[in-house]
Amino acid sequence: MTKECQNFLQVLQFNVHDFLMRGDVRAGLKPAYRVYFDVLQAYLRGHTEELRILVESFERDAHSKPDFEICSRLSKIRWMLRDHSLVLSDLELLAKFGDEPVWGAEVHFVLALGYGQLLDYENEGRSFLQAYLRFKTLGARRKAIKSLQNHVAALSSQHPDKHFLPELTLLHQEAKRCGEWGMAGLALLNMSREYQKVGARALALKLSHRSLAFLRKDLGSIHYYLAVLHRAHVLMDLGRVNDAIMDIEEAQTGPFVEIAEAVKVLCALFPTALGSPSNGGVSSQNLQIREAWLPESWRERSENSVLGKMKFGELEEQLIFLLSKGPLKKNEIIRELYGETLDYWVLENRFKNLIARVRRKVPDYLVVSEGIYTLSQSAKLDFFQKLGDE
Secondary structure (H helix, E strand, C coil): CCHHHHHHHHHHCCCHHHHHHCHHHHHHCCHHHHHHHHHHHHHHCCCHHHHHHHHHHHHHHCCCCCCHHHHHHHHHHHHHHHHCCCCHHHHHHHHCCCCCCCCHHHHHHHHHHHHHHCCCHHHHHHHHHHHHHHHHHHCCHHHHHHHHHHHHHHHHHHCCCCECHHHHHHHHHHHHHCCCHHHHHHHHHHHHHHHHHCCCHHHHHHHHHHHHHHHHHHCCCHHHHHHHHHHHHHHHHCCCHHHHHHHHHHHCCCCCHHHHHHHHHHHHHCHHHHCCHHHCCCCHHHCCCCHHHCCHHHHHHCCCCCHHHCCCCHHHHHHHHHHHCCCEEHHHHHHHHHCCCCCHHHHHHHHHHHHHHHHHHCCCCEEEECCEEEECCECCCHHHHHHHHC
16 A cells, blocks of 8 residues: 555545645645645534535545545535435445545445444444455554444444443543544543443443543534533433533534534423523524434434433442443342342342342343343454454
């Protein structure tokens, strides 16, 4: 692979901060790569009008310069994603470039983004997996992890009754190893949402704080603003209205239309506290939510899950957290939760009461088989065992 292609692969892995700090890389790229550099930067920062102008300039040169046709297709899809004007036929035109040696991985990644916006989660997941495999082969570890993270998100959309906590934990660790801080934060954000849905709110808040600590290194991205708004939701669940309003106001400073729609969902969930402009909310006459513009996690929040109304105690949350990492024996759980200083019969009695409390709140969430405790809704993707062994 040429040095120029290696530099371009590096650009494909940039986050918002990288574009600000590594602008010097652009000068060493060939013309098509330089324009796509600008497209990626505008896309990540949510600058829809700038994207439109870049796409128009691309289309003028699409048939006269090498690589410009595929760049034009990719750029047009990224603009349409931000503009929410995507149609399936545009994805079909892009798909024919999926086997290109350098561009193919990016083609599958952008195809997956498009399928996700069109709510075709099966093709979204399949395309993100293809992008992961191709970026991994090219040695682009950061973009490979980003692809895999999105693959899991697509599977979660296909199977909303399942959780992917072990996979998200592994993704967080892998993202940290390769310096993909945004994806490390996004994995924590998705874990926080899983805990919030079952009522483990203190744990959800803790993970949302950690998520934002990572995502601040990707400040200005849509994931950062979504994480801020998610924390506002958890704070509202905990009754901390003033803190939540501060987060909502920060999220509203972002340029993304998806954030504006997600704020409407949050105001609809808490109309008394957030339903008026004086409380930092959205006035009632403006609560018309455009569902098609919502990120998936906010589309399902608008249904206000019954599980989310549950509230767990500290030990109950610790139990859920332990089992989210994988199955455990009773003795292992007792040792982790209570230590070994008390008589065993006392510890076992406390453990039985704890299990009973959790089952009263979420009856089907815990499973015991041959003395092994696990969470019933784990997706258990064998594919991730291979990743963990690498």
